[in-house]
Amino acid sequence: xxxxxxxxxxxxxxxxxxxxxxxxxxxxxxxxxxxxxxxxxxxxxxxxxxxxxxxxxxxxxxxxxxxxxxxxxxxxxxxxxxxxxxxxxxxxxxxxxxxxxxxxxxxxxxxxxxxxxxxxxxxxxxxxxxxxxxxxxxxxxxxxxxxxxxxxxxxxxxxxxxxxxxxxxxxxxxxxxxxxxxxxxxxxxxxxxxxxxxxxxxxxxxxxxxxxxxxxxxxxxxxxxxxxxxxxxxxxxxxxxxxxxxxxxxxxxxxxxxxxxxxxxxxxxxxxxxxxxxxxxxxxxxxxxxxxxxxxxxxxxxxxxxxxxxxxxxxxxxxxxxxxxxxxxxxxxxxxxxxxxxxxxxxxxxxxxxxxxxxxxxxxxxxxxxxxxxxxxxxxxxxxxxxxxxxxxxxxxxxxxxxxxxxxxxxxxxxxxxxxxxxxxxxxxxxxxxxxxxxxxxxxxxxxxxxxxxxxxxxxxxxxxxxxxxxxxxxxxxxxxxxxxxxxxxxxxxxxxxxxxxxxxxxxxxxxxxxxxxxxxxxxxxxxxxxxxxxxxxxxxxxxxxxxxxxxxxxxxxxxxxxxxxxxxxxxxxxxxxxxxxxxxxxxxxxxxxxxxxxxxxxxxxxxxxxxxxxxxxxxxxxxxxxxxxxxxxxxxxxxxxxxxxxxxxxxxxxxxxxxxxxxxxxxxxxxxxxxxxxxxxxxxxxxxxxxxxxxxxxxxxxxxxxxxxxxxxxxxxxxxxxxxxxxxxxx
Amino acid sequence: xxxxxxxxxxxxxxxxxxxxxxxxxxxxxxxxxxxxxxxxxxxxxxxxxxxxxxxxxxxxxxxxxxxxxxxxxxxxxxxxxxxxxxxxxxxxxxxxxxxxxx
Numbered sequence: 001x002x003x004x005x006x007x008x009x010x011x012x013x014x015x016x017x018x019x020x021x022x023x024x025x026x027x028x029x030x031x032x033x034x035x036x037x038x039x040x041x042x043x044x045x046x047x048x049x050x051x052x053x054x055x056x057x058x059x060x061x062x063x064x065x066x067x068x069x070x071x072x073x074x075x076x077x078x079x080x081x082x083x084x085x086x087x088x089x090x091x092x093x094x095x096x097x098x099x100x101x102x103x104x105x106x107x108x109x110x111x112x113x114x115x116x117x118x119x120x121x122x123x124x125x126x127x128x129x130x131x132x133x134x135x136x137x138x139x140x141x142x143x144x145x146x147x148x149x150x151x152x153x154x155x156x157x158x159x160x161x162x163x164x165x166x167x168x169x170x171x172x173x174x175x176x177x178x179x180x181x182x183x184x185x186x187x188x189x190x191x192x193x194x195x196x197x198x199x200x201x202x203x204x205x206x207x208x209x210x211x212x213x214x215x216x217x218x219x220x221x222x223x224x225x226x227x228x229x230x231x232x233x234x235x236x237x238x239x240x241x242x243x244x245x246x247x248x249x250x251x252x253x254x255x256x257x258x259x260x261x262x263x264x265x266x267x268x269x270x271x272x273x274x275x276x277x278x279x280x281x282x283x284x285x286x287x288x289x290x291x292x293x294x295x296x297x298x299x300x301x302x303x304x305x306x307x308x309x310x311x312x313x314x315x316x317x318x319x320x321x322x323x324x325x326x327x328x329x330x331x332x333x334x335x336x337x338x339x340x341x342x343x344x345x346x347x348x349x350x351x352x353x354x355x356x357x358x359x360x361x362x363x364x365x366x367x368x369x370x371x372x373x374x375x376x377x378x379x380x381x382x383x384x385x386x387x388x389x390x391x392x393x394x395x396x397x398x399x400x401x402x403x404x405x406x407x408x409x410x411x412x413x414x415x416x417x418x419x420x421x422x423x424x425x426x427x428x429x430x431x432x433x434x435x436x437x438x439x440x441x442x443x444x445x446x447x448x449x450x451x452x453x454x455x456x457x458x459x460x461x462x463x464x465x466x467x468x469x470x471x472x473x474x475x476x477x478x479x480x481x482x483x484x485x486x487x488x489x490x491x492x493x494x495x496x497x498x499x500x501x502x503x504x505x506x507x508x509x510x511x512x513x514x515x516x517x518x519x520x521x522x523x524x525x526x527x528x529x530x531x532x533x534x535x536x537x538x539x540x541x542x543x544x545x546x547x548x549x550x551x552x553x554x555x556x557x558x559x560x561x562x563x564x565x566x567x568x569x570x571x572x573x574x575x576x577x578x579x580x581x582x583x584x585x586x587x588x589x590x591x592x593x594x595x596x597x598x599x600x601x602x603x604x605x606x607x608x609x610x611x612x613x614x615x616x617x618x619x620x621x622x623x624x625x626x627x628x629x630x631x632x633x634x635x636x637x638x639x640x641x642x643x644x645x646x647x648x649x650x651x652x653x654x655x656x657x658x659x660x661x662x663x664x665x666x667x668x669x670x671x672x673x674x675x676x677x678x679x680x681x682x683x684x685x686x687x688x689x690x691x692x693x694x695x696x697x698x699x700x701x702x703x704x705x706x707x708x709x710x711x712x713x714x715x716x717x718x719x720x721x722x723x724x725x726x727x728x729x730x731x732x
Numbered sequence: 733x734x735x736x737x738x739x740x741x742x743x744x745x746x747x748x749x750x751x752x753x754x755x756x757x758x759x760x761x762x763x764x765x766x767x768x769x770x771x772x773x774x775x776x777x778x779x780x781x782x783x784x785x786x787x788x789x790x791x792x793x794x795x796x797x798x799x800x801x802x803x804x805x806x807x808x809x810x811x812x813x814x815x816x817x818x819x820x821x822x823x824x825x826x827x828x829x830x831x832x833x834x
Contacts (some may be wrong), residue, residue, distance in 0.1 A: 311833065
């Protein structure tokens with residue numbers, strides 16, 4: 001699977017994945033189609049107030065290089081006042097979108113309008129076949145803006161979620177009056193030295209920077225908040241009537257209230273806890289899904305078991321986080337202005353957590369940490385914690401007297417321009433703001449008409465440190481869809497790729513130590529088709545052991561179909577537990593030796609080069625035979641003995657160690673028998689092991705033994721509910 | 733769950749998949765594993781302790797912190813304690829600050 005880099009110019013020799021994306025031709029102004037007139041070149045476009053306007057230089061290569069270098073310097077923004085025009089011009093800040101072909105860009109300009117930040121950002125979506133998935137994000141923290149009466153030009157150097165040398169963005173947007181249609185933004189990429197990259201033409205989409213669907217449900221004994229008139233109490237900022245949606249609109253976020261509020265009936269004196277809130281979210285949030293999406297749920301509730309002081313909570317910290325929050329009215333239900341103000345504050349605040357915002361005084365606990373801002377007049381502070389410093393009065397009274405009902409600028413930058421997965425509900429875990437995550441590595445399928453679904457789980461579900469982690473892969477397909485035979489769903493065939501995010505947020509795209517090149521084995525799905533495979537993913541060609549520390553890991557897989565679609569799996573979460581005894585610790589040390597991982601990958605070997613790994617597994621068998629991990633040592637050693645081992649000697653001759661079926665059976669049978677129930681090895685590995693044993697018996701001329709094993713494995717697979725594809729493969 | 737005359741112990745900030753033991757007057761009254769702070773409220777859990785509690789000790793691994801409660805309790809209503817885990821792993825146990833949490 002080749003994924004081109006979206007900022008680079010399309011390579012003429014490569015497949016064009018970016019239909020609809022302009023590329024600069026030699027001698028052509030980047031982004032300009034042959035014969036087109038550059039809006040920057042309009043001689044009538046003299047600025048009306050002259051001096052403060054940066055006059056665009058002729059668009060030569062040198063000029064582009066200079067512009068790129070200027071942007072790369074990251075100098076602070078020097079706002080250039082826009083020319084005074086006789087007619088009212090459109091505000092250009094907002095969202096723009098390129099056509100849905102190849103890479104689709106959603107572009108956000110933030111250079112004018114309310115609380116302009118002088119930033120721009122964008123997200124890429126990869127459109128492949130009938131599926132669209134998120135690819136990555138970029139953001140420019142400081143832009144340089146120049147304007148003529150006809151065009152606004154924005155230049156800056158981007159941070160990106162993927163590796164690219166095209167980091168300088170130059171954006172031009174024709175200026176139009178409010179009576180004219182909004183013009184498209186043209187985003188051109190350059191390297192810092194001025195080499196031209198891809199060009200995207202993005203049509204105007206919205207004046208907001210993001211659109212979020214808000215679903216609100218209400219506990220039966222609660223009268224939910226509607227609005228607060230800020231003029232009713234002393235405070236900072238302009239007087240206005242604020243709803244939750246209005247407060248977010250002021251931040252540039254369009255909250256679409258999806259209506260259809262449920263009344264959640266509860267018993268008298270009901271106290272919520274985080275588990276019951278999560279359950280209620282899954283039950284009542286009609287748009288809930290275990291996938292990142294700009295959809296969020298707010299429950300107006302009465303009380304939480306944490307106590308009457310708890311006004312609200314972003315409780316959703318299971319699975320994909322930040323999709324739901326709750327506000328508690330127990331202490332603030334009386335219809336007073338003070339309570340309405342507090343209700344508004346709590347709602348906006350909790351939803352802020354769903355956007356991955358931390359408290360102003362907890363920013364240092366984020367990943368990566370930021371300095372705390374206890375003096376922030378923000379929705380995300382606690383009024384009682386307000387401390388402007390410098391001896392100025394702090395506390396709740398001082399806070400409310402100055403609070404302008406808004407997020408602070410850094411929070412606003414996150415909401416508007418943070419990398420998508422750090423902002424979107426169900427994206428990176430709460431508090432993780434910059435570390436790459438699995439969900440960044442494999443984007444979420446935004447549109448999927450492939451008729452395929454990929455599901456992964458780990459075996460064991462809760463391993464102890466050192467225990468091999470096996471990925472169970474299940475691919476379901478609608479009838480008629482083309483897909484690979486189950487054997488080729490193993491990552492070593494390259495159709496399925498796996499990303500693992502470790503406890504610290506670091507992401508590894510798993511590189512199997514062995515890669516198989518094979519003719520694609522394509523099948524056409526029948527009704528109810530399901531292909532299942534399993535793969536040991538604990539050892540990586542580049543990183544070694546992937547699960548070598550206790551903690552929580554998140555895993556996601558992607559499958560490239562024979563027809564060019566790419567589908568992504570659910571996120572499987574696996575927690576690697578700390579060894580709880582000296583013996584578990586000793587076994588973990590043996591299993592996590594570097595060569596042990598490779599021996600497990602090979603399912604045993606006689607190779608001298610991996611002698612220490614083989615010896616470690618033998619030690620597990622000899623000294624820790626009752627350990628749950630001994631089953632993996634039996635599997636590896638037994639499988640190895642069930643096949644001959646060929647060693648090429650220095651003189652070119654080949655020495656053969658013949659298969660030893662008696663010893664192989666003595667190791668594999670206990671491993672299989674221990675796995676006939678729910679414990680032990682995963683089902684696919686058990687079936688594969690018995691299948692291997694059957695094959696070895698047949699190869700050794702023991703047809704009766706082979707048949708006995710075939711009958712056993714088919715019966716076992718049936719009893720475990722294996723799909724037809726697996727039964728057929730075992731019955732061959 | 734809440735006892736207006738009882739003692740509540742907030743397990744506050746800094747907990748991350750910890751095993752926490754709460755001892756009251758020398759007797760273990762609560763033990764939790766996987767204790768993790770929810771930073772949206774700066775709390776991992778709230779433990780309700782007997783109203784008669786006089787000394788409270790919290791243990792996480794080799795760290796512990798304890799405090800004695802006044803007898804009779806100061807003021808009316810629930811006594812609320814809070815333990816935070818500092819970056820160096822140490823525990824800080826004290827009365828919980830006043831004010832709402834959200």
